[in-house]
Amino acid sequence: MVLTIPSSLVVPFSHRISSNGATPIDSSSPAEIMAVDEEIPTIDYFALFSADPSQCSTAMERLSIACEHYGFFNLVNHGIADGVMEGALRGVSDFVGQTAVEEKSKYREAHPGAKILWDSNCHAGENREYLKVVARPQFHCPPNPPSFREALGEYQTKFHDVKLGLARAMSLNLGQEVSYIENAFSLESGLDVAAMNFYPPNLNSKGTIRLADHTDPGFIISLVQNLDGGLQILTHQGKWVNVHIPPNAILIQVGEHLEVLTNGKYKSRIHHVTGNYKAKRVTLVTLHGPSADKFVAPAQEFVDDSHPLAYRGMTYSDGLKSNDNHEIEVQSCIAQHRILLPY
Numbered sequence: 342m343v344l345t346i347p348s349s350l351v352v353p354f355s356h357r358i359s360s361n362g363a364t365p366i367d368s369s370s371p372a373e374i375m376a377v378d379e380e381i382p383t384i385d386y387f388a389l390f391s392a393d394p395s396q397c398s399t400a401m402e403r404l405s406i407a408c409e410h411y412g413f414f415n416l417v418n419h420g421i422a423d424g425v426m427e428g429a430l431r432g433v434s435d436f437v438g439q440t441a442v443e444e445k446s447k448y449r450e451a452h453p454g455a456k457i458l459w460d461s462n463c464h465a466g467e468n469r470e471y472l473k474v475v476a477r478p479q480f481h482c483p484p485n486p487p488s489f490r491e492a493l494g495e496y497q498t499k500f501h502d503v504k505l506g507l508a509r510a511m512s513l514n515l516g517q518e519v520s521y522i523e524n525a526f527s528l529e530s531g532l533d534v535a536a537m538n539f540y541p542p543n544l545n546s547k548g549t550i551r552l553a554d555h556t557d558p559g560f561i562i563s564l565v566q567n568l569d570g571g572l573q574i575l576t577h578q579g580k581w582v583n584v585h586i587p588p589n590a591i592l593i594q595v596g597e598h599l600e601v602l603t604n605g606k607y608k609s610r611i612h613h614v615t616g617n618y619k620a621k622r623v624t625l626v627t628l629h630g631p632s633a634d635k636f637v638a639p640a641q642e643f644v645d646d647s648h649p650l651a652y653r654g655m656t657y658s659d660g661l662k663s664n665d666n667h668e669i670e671v672q673s674c675i676a677q678h679r680i681l682l683p684y
């Protein structure tokens with residue numbers, strides 16, 4: 342099926358500048374030559390709940406296309422003030438820049454029950470420093486610098502409401518009652534992990550892979566960044582696209598567990614990060630998961646003769662802990678869920 346996206350749904354190239362005004366990465370590097378600057382869907386969050394039926398149904402239809410075909414979209418008009426997102430990103434930068442390695446190293450060990458994890462990986466296939474913290478149901482964060490905890494906490498609190506709004510809109514789009522996803526994942530006690538990435542500037546590593554191909558677990562994944570460019574997603578049409586996120590937008594990706602619940606109607610998409618950044622790039626990625634003890638399996642509504650059962654069920658926690666991982670690592674577990682069909 343060829344999908345035509347209304348032009349109003351896409352981000353004009355003139356808006357595709359970095360959110361901090363820095364020059365986007367050089368997109369001529371070898372690893373990026375395969376990727377295209379293609380239109381990606383933009384969803385107006387407020388329009389999803391508009392009292393104007395025509396505005397609401399247009400936005401809902403766009404969301405449906407974005408979830409079913411793309412698996413990712415830019416969310417605009419979400420009501421989270423620019424300052425809140427900028428503050429959280431500044432907090433990540435401050436943590437990376439101001440905290441001594443000895444202090445950060447206290448969080449290096451992933452172990453059962455760990456709520457904070459820090460590491461710095463610089464080898465073929467990965468080039469970043471990262472910090473992962475459990476943000477919900479209880480919020481955890483390194484205590485220093487003090488402004489970091491407050492700024493990150495504020496963003497997470499604000500986004501929680503946006504997440505519930507998206508769950509409601511997606512539930513209706515799936516032909517279910519409004520709290521269907523919220524209940525299926527027990528989102529009120531959902532396990533949200535904020536994964537903050539810091540990619541150091543490097544002008545001499547054309548085409549460097551900063552983060553290798555992967556999909557992420559959870560219901561949805563939200564991403565805000567300080568510098569545009571580097572994230573590439575493999576689309577349903579088999580093309581790598583350079584993902585441009587307009588200033589103040591939040592990129593939303595379908596998580597692996599929404600794929601499992603919908604028996605593959607909504608799919609999580611493989612992505613990676615490349616780039617020879619001229620300045621440091623910071624991203625705040627949050628994996629919004631089901632409740633840790635929630636058993637996630639394809640719902641019967643999405644299984645029939647034309648859509649045979651394609652995933653096995655397990656609790657969110659068991660999935661995260663498969664392959665000897667710890668929950669805090671929030672590693673992909675779709676392979677453990679996938680049933681190999683005989684055709």
Ligand SMILES: O=C(O)CCC(=O)C(=O)O
Nearest residue numbers: 536538557572614624626
């Ligand atoms: O930093 C990015 O652009 C994406 C990072 C990512 O995919 C992740 O942390 O899972």
Ligand SMILES: [Fe+2]
Nearest residue numbers: 555556557612
């Ligand atoms: Fe990711």
